[in-house]
Amino acid sequence: MQGLDGRFRVLESLSDELRWRPATDVVWTHYHDSDDWVVFHAQSGDVYLVTSAAHTLWTLIADGSPPTLNQLIPALAEALKRTPDDELAAATRDTLGFMDRAGLVRPIPL
Amino acid sequence: MSSPPSPLAALATRGVQVSLGPFLVHVRSDLPGVHDYLHHLYADFPVAAGEGGHFDIAVVASPGLRRWIRPQANVIVNGERPFLPLPGNLAGAGFEWSLNWCVGNQAPRWVAVHAAVLERDGRALILSAESGAGKSTLCAALVLKGWRLFSDEFALIDPDSGRLTPLPRPISLKNASIEIIRGRSADVVFGSEGVDIEGARFVHMKPPLDSVRRAREEATPAWVVLPRWAASRPTKLEPVAKAHALLRMTDQSFNYNHLGAKGFECVAELVRRSECCTLEYSDLDDVLTRLESVTAS
Numbered sequence: 360m361q362g363l364d365g366r367f368r369v370l371e372s373l374s375d376e377l378r379w380r381p382a383t384d385v386v387w388t389h390y391h392d393s394d395d396w397v398v399f400h401a402q403s404g405d406v407y408l409v410t411s412a413a414h415t416l417w418t419l420i421a422d423g424s425p426p427t428l429n430q431l432i433p434a435l436a437e438a439l440k441r442t443p444d445d446e447l448a449a450a451t452r453d454t455l456g457f458m459d460r461a462g463l464v465r466p467i468p469l
Numbered sequence: 470m471s472s473p474p475s476p477l478a479a480l481a482t483r484g485v486q487v488s489l490g491p492f493l494v495h496v497r498s499d500l501p502g503v504h505d506y507l508h509h510l511y512a513d514f515p516v517a518a519g520e521g522g523h524f525d526i527a528v529v530a531s532p533g534l535r536r537w538i539r540p541q542a543n544v545i546v547n548g549e550r551p552f553l554p555l556p557g558n559l560a561g562a563g564f565e566w567s568l569n570w571c572v573g574n575q576a577p578r579w580v581a582v583h584a585a586v587l588e589r590d591g592r593a594l595i596l597s598a599e600s601g602a603g604k605s606t607l608c609a610a611l612v613l614k615g616w617r618l619f620s621d622e623f624a625l626i627d628p629d630s631g632r633l634t635p636l637p638r639p640i641s642l643k644n645a646s647i648e649i650i651r652g653r654s655a656d657v658v659f660g661s662e663g664v665d666i667e668g669a670r671f672v673h674m675k676p677p678l679d680s681v682r683r684a685r686e687e688a689t690p691a692w693v694v695l696p697r698w699a700a701s702r703p704t705k706l707e708p709v710a711k712a713h714a715l716l717r718m719t720d721q722s723f724n725y726n727h728l729g730a731k732g733f734e735c736v737a738e739l740v741r742r743s744e745c746c747t748l749e750y751s752d753l754d755d756v757l758t759r760l761e762s763v764t765a766s
Contacts, residue, residue: 404726
């Protein structure tokens with residue numbers, strides 16, 4: 360039941376208009392021998408290996424006022440020097456979903 | 470003149486205190502298997518009759534008929550029974566396994582990572598892997614090549630200094646590794662061979678005297694190697710991205726998450742300061758040569 364609740368919450372939370380904020384109890388680590396980042400979520404004790412694009416997305420959420428998915432896609436495109444096309448939009452949505460499930464970001468209730 | 474009585478004479482009554490690296494372990498047992506195990510494999514460790522310690526371990530026989538018919542060894546750690554009773558002939562090994570449980574779960578001063586650690590010239594080589602990856606075999610072979618045995622089971626990282634604390638104990642060898650290591654030195658002392666509850670043959674190898682005497686000498690982490698034994702494969706020792714090494718190290722840590730961000734940052738810093746490699750091997754002589762070359766450079 361808890362799993363179902365979680366699934367519904369994620370589906371709902373990925374609504375384009377929902378605003379996002381970063382989790383506060385995370386630690387990011389980066390080394391200069393690769394682009395990957397490692398992030399520690401203190402509340403769960405879990406560790407994740409993520410791409411630099413995912414880290415950039417999290418940084419965009421953490422900087423400034425809480426953005427929506429619709430605001431994040433062009434901002435990420437600009438940060439990565441890419442075109443804000445459907446592929447980037449889908450990847451942004453997937454990554455945001457992953458970070459929500461991992462507890463790295465949280466939706467702000469409407 | 471008669472020699473003084475062995476402190477192990479108190480094992481079945483008030484118990485004995487064994488000094489193991491930073492830990493004082495109180496152990497009590499009425500089973501001859503534990504007495505023999507300590508007598509053979511812990512002969513070089515400071516042992517004294519007495520009570521109290523960081524960990525309190527009792528390995529005791531089941532009462533009644535079980536004392537004679539299919540005897541059992543019950544492990545009691547700090548007053549709790551974390552394991553089901555073991556067959557009586559595993560009593561000595563049961564002491565060793567309960568120590569693993571204690572260090573992994575009840576030593577919050579350090580970040581404990583599942584790893585074999587060896588030292589040379591103050592620098593530590595960390596072999597971190599899941600069970601069955603061949604780290605103890607490599608560890609034993611490197612010890613026989615002159616490396617100091619720092620620990621066969623745990624890398625204990627001090628989160629304040631980032632340095633490693635030694636915990637030399639008997640090396641646990643399984644299955645084919647037993648013959649491989651036995652064949653490399655006639656002088657090494659081994660405990661009696663047994664079969665564990667998963668059906669694997671095992672034996673414990675006595676740690677070298679020099680390693681036991683230097684059990685208070687810390688070391689600086691220098692190399693992290695993530696080994697994997699793979700039958701008939703050529704040796705492959707390759708640099709690995711530190712982010713990947715960190716993920717593997719945290720995966721093998723017992724308690725970093727209990728220490729929160731400090732524990733994670735401690736492992737992350739150790740990885741930052743170390744040269745990190747993955748290792749696939751089947752030929753022990755070849756891998757020893759390669760490791761010597763990497764650590765000498």
